[in-house]
Amino acid sequence: MSGAKGGLIRRMVLATCVLVVFVGGAFATLLVSISENRETARLSQRSHELFAAADQVNRHTIELRAAQESYALSGDKEFLARWQTAHTALVESNQHLEALATTDTQRQQTRQIAQTSTAFADEVSRPAVEAAQRGDAGAKSASVLLEGDRRIDQLHTDLSVLRETERDVIQARDTETAATANREMIAIIAGIAGSALAIALVGGYQTRLLVQPIRRAAAMADRLAGGALGTRMPETGKAEIGRLERSFNVMAEALQHSVGTQSALRRVATLVAHGGTPGEVLAAVVEELGRLVGTGAARIVRFEADGTATVVAAWGAPDPEMPVGARVSLGDDTATGIVQRTGQTARMGSFDGATALVAIHARELGAHASVSAPISVAGRLWGAVTVFAMGDQPMPPDAEERLTAATDLIGTAVANAQAHDDLAASRTRVVLATDEARRRIERDLHDGVQQRLLSLGLDVRRIQHTVSARQPELRAELSEVVDGINGTVDDVREISRGVHPAILTEGGLKPALKALARRSAVDVDVDLDLADRLPGPVEVAAYYVVAEALANAAKYACATRIEVRGAVRDGRLDVSVRDDGVGGADPGRGSGLVGLADRVEALGGTIRVDSPAGRGTHLRVQLPLLHT
Template identity: 55%
Template sequence: MLAEEQAALRRVAMLVASGTRPEEVFAAVLEEVGRLLPVDMASLCRYESDGTLTWVANWGRAREHFPVGSRRMLGGKNLGTIVFETGRSARLDNYADISSGPVGLAARETGLNSSLATPIVVEGRIWGVIAAGSTRKQPVPADTEARLASFTDLVATAIANAESRAALAASRARIVAAADEARRRIERDLHDGTQQQLISVMLELRLAESSVPAELVEARRRIGRAASALNRVIAELREISCGIHPAILSEAGLGPALRALARRSAIPVELSGVPAHRLPEPIEVAAYYVVSESLTNAAKHADASQVDIEASARDSSLRLSIRDDGVGGAEPARGSGLVGLRDRVEALGGLIEITSPAGHGTHIVVQFPLELDVTTDHTVRTQE
């Protein structure tokens, strides 16, 4: 019996250590509980801030009566309420006779007789509870609480890991969003401030040039050269401003921005499948910079003569395929713009795959979710 229990704990521990999604860990824990303990139903529930209890996983007969996502108010005499109020494991035999409250009444409908529960404590707070019970007349054995509790630490670790990963993802997304907003602000300042002032100066020079008497040929020529030089500076500033954050991206969306990017590319670009409709702004910005950085890499490092870009938005995701015919051999681990691309993509919950065999070009495939959720508890609440 002990060997079986230790083997079950090792199996769950391996899932936790490998970063398996919490809901998969929850299901695995309840399967092990149902297989090891003399019970015919088990549930894993989460305490909510509004005083309710949410079922996030079930096993056995509990599946019929407590669908995942269902909620009950706390209160009365029942295991969920007792564990919440005391922070300790609890047990109720003759459950159908002595239980009360919404949770207790719902449990009665299952025919539950003897039951027990242990708290799930995550970083010092009671996150939820694991409960198991039997419909048989005889109470479950006295050592069942301790055996059930042996799984709660693993569940708590899985939840803490997931919350940490989600918090990190949210932090990265906020950093990316703040950087993008800073880019937009700089672009606006350059366009609406510095650039407009330079244009005014250039117009003044042209006016002065036209006002110079015809006999002052050298003066007219010098003013003209200054105006032309200033015009070139304005053009360069416009290019810099566009590189910081293209106004066309904010005003017209991803499609026109990518087409403008392709036209300005130093090497020929074949662009197809760009969505005509607007996408969430963070996705449009990230997709634009993925393409921009890829084109820069192809021109500077790949010695490519052609880049093919395909985009498609369907099934709640945006997919980008960027392929060049260059020398290949790109390795993000060596430190390059590809590292920044991965950070930007993953910060929005996206995936990026880079294939770059030496001598066979580079192929970058990126997939973004079009429904963004960067709340810190997303990972542990996906079954609601």
Template identity: 50%
Template sequence: MHAQLGSWLVRPIPPPLTVGMTVGASLVMLETLLVYPLGHITESEALALVYIPGVLAVATLWGFGLAAVVSVASALAFNYFHVPRIGTLTFADSKDWVELAVFLVVALLTSSMAQLARSQALESVRRYREADLTTGLARLILRTNDLHSVLPEASGRLKHALGLPFAAVDLQAVAGDERQAAFPLRCGALRGTLLVPAELPEPVQRCVRDRVVPSLEALLRAACDREAVGQSLETSRYEQRVLVEEQTALRRVATLVARGVAPAEVFAAVAAEATRLLDADATRLLRYESACTAVVLAEASKPGNPALLGKSLAVDGGVLEILVHGTNPARVETYEGQPGSLADLARCLGFRSAVGAAILVEGRVWGALVALWSRHAPPPADAEERLSQFTELAATAVANAECRAELNASRARIVVAADEARRRIERDLHDGVQQRLVSLGLQLRVAEDLVPCELDEIKARLSRASDGLTTAFKDLQEISRGIHPAILSQGGLGPALRTLARRCPIPVELNPCARRRLPECVEVAAYYAVSEALANTVKHAQATVIDVDLDIDGEVLVLSIHDDGVGGADPGLGSGLVSLTDRVEALGGQLHITSPVGGGTSVLVKLPTGTDCSPRVDAAHSG
């Protein structure tokens, strides 16, 4: 309460002077009336002190001038009403002048102290207002993302806080004139101006120059730094987002390449991902058929763009003509004025610019990936680099496909050569060695018949030699049949499988549903699959029965072999199933083996019936 009373007494703006005069007169009257009852209990000289509080109060609130008037009035009232010879004003006694001097000294000291306190209060208020202004401006300026939008409000706060007719903050260098004074604001690279009225008192000008301008410069500098940091962060976030999207797209395509999917699927994914990543209107992957033409293998475009998939395009201008003769990416900023049918086609389809990157396979230009835009703005600056990353994946897919095609062709050639060698050996044995053995056997029988009966020992030796020759002939026949069964070439797959079933020591339940002849390589592969499975069952499975089912599902020959043996067959241990797998896969087929321990063994073979017995080369993949 004392603090509130003190702050009220020394408040910056005193009450009106008329109020002070009224208060002073009232205090003199009250103090005069108060002296009467006090006169009975104290000496008359001490009663003058009753008037001191009034002088103090007026001096504190209204200053020395009014306090001096109240001091004179108090001295006169005391002299008139309480000094002997009451009712007359006499200052003949020196005590009267001393009382008046005391009142004036008290008024002077009190007013001086009050003025000092009031000055300090004014300074505190000013500093508080400046701090409040700085805080408000900081909250206003540092929270916005658009500095220009808050300048009018900041100018209004400066005007109100400083009590100016007007104030304006401009982010440009503005010259002052006779109406307004310009205080430059240096905020790093930014050059602004604070405009205030030209005719200002010197204290206000000093306050603006020494306090407001530095604070405003610091705030504007901080706002500019914040804006620069925000822009840098936004740019970093955008670049990071673009990088993540790019890496994600590349990873999706790389996953397809690693899985070994068909190149057509990889090409379609490359076109789609490049279109999305570059925000292109269309992206096409082309393969050069020659130095003059290129065929569209994959494309991705926004709705409304015509499809060119599978069409051949002339390489006579634009990106393609540049890429067919070099390996560096190329771009066409505008097709306006570009010669050639390809540029005419681009203009006809509404495309204005393009960027392309070559697809290099083993050092040669295999094709190109081209992104096109219909907008007036140029393509992205890093479009070439991004396209090049996709072309590397496309080149890897092509190289992998070519390697697989060459591997399949090599395996097919090996299988065909092996079958041809088997056939030739079988034919040579049948036409050469076997016929020679038959002839020798007949000659031994004739020689045996010509030996006289009394030569029993010679006759017996010739008979044993003839029997041994017959046995060797039968063994050679079995070997010949194992090399390449003649019945397979003569009667087909069904009779050959029935022959295998009859020769197997384990009962075989055969269900051959194939009634028509199949390509020779398919029949040979199926025959050897059954032969190898039966041989493995006899040697290792301890089975009691073998089921062999043969069927044709559309264009696929399905061969199933199952036994009820002990199972546990493992192709990785070096059995004949390994070479059998190579033979089946060389023809584009599949072989699956299921052999749980104690659950028997199942072999499932699928062979395309349209397989050409010549070595397979995928021309669409080889480029």
């Protein structure tokens, strides 16, 4: 037995070594070939870049000469500007060309091209341009033109030398690469053929000695991997094969349980993350827990301060006597009562002899066992989740562990949902308190300060009429006092309108928005399909949103027309403000709409701003009427 094992190991090692040699050689040759091809491609790319840079030098030189001659003939400064641009570009192109040179030959040839083009620019073209600027007729003489032709011809000669040299280098490189590729191809084919032969030999050897005994196990494993977690193997094998079958069945059973548990916990975590009201979250969570544990019914209760409990979620085996929302008393002979008293997980193996009302109801519904686990919120015992085994269904032995694995998520769900509700209620209270304070300030200004100022103005006016005509200065001063008082009254009215417009309180949203439109510096088209009155917080929020939108359109958007639309649909107020301004508004950059968004969201509404650049701004607000 030992010798057989040793022989098999030696043969496998030898076969593996042969396989490694053939495969390693083939891949090494392939890597060398790839590296050489990459280097060839890189050098060819560099040559093409060199050609392109040389063409740029030639083009800019021709442009320089054309601009020089045009300026010398016409004196038009536009050609002088073109000459300057071409000169700058020529200098940059020469620098780029010399930077691309990597060999001594390339450096020598590119340097010669740069010197020839620079010599033309500095010794021929620049003096001709300067002479043309002075009005010297020699700038367009035949000698200048001939010298320019000579220098350009020299540049073309230098460029041709560079191109021919590079073409020869590329051709020689391609010839060498082709020869190398042929040799490497032969080596690769030989390596691949040898590797294939070695793989075939090793594969055949393994198939004959190892594969046949475990083929059935592989087929069953495929079914398990495909999702058939209930797959089990008949344990009929001997020795190692028998142990493999038994290990496979144990692994499949553990995997089935683990996958089911993780899937249920993932669904529970997803429900918690999505939020919602505590009732919505717990109703979905209790169903997942019932299915996770594998029982026929599940309940979640919240412990109250007086020792009772409230059913907050239920799944399976409906109990008309104790529906969701029912308040019940828990006895010591129930698993939930034990959790309430001890804060620890509890199991009831039977309801026989139980006297608590909840236990009697559970027995009447067909439950014969229950397991309950505590739910903690913020470190305090909040309630419990209980599962019931119904009819002939057995209670899983690990029901406690399955429930405990999910109770932290339930506590998180309850805490998150309660925090969300508390925050929404707090924001609503702040908004309502602020609106009420605005109304009170407006009433105080209107009924107090404004009326006192009006009364004071009347008193001063009456005193003015009693002053003798022989005292015109005093009458004039009293008139100025009355004018000042009237101006102060106007200021108070304007302030009170900004704090809380009286027309909104007295007439409702429709006349208030029409009054805003009349006061706007931009033409406003108003189309409102509203009832006479809406809930106060909704009217206030809509009013200030429209006021802010009109102010922004007039101040920043350069708009010429604004459309205001409002209607009540499906229990919601839908308000839309659209302008034809410049657009590009960003509510996140200090806009007054940020505070209004808080107000709208506190009332359970939504606000959306669509402001593409150059296409105006569209503001849409939706406010639920029932939320308030």
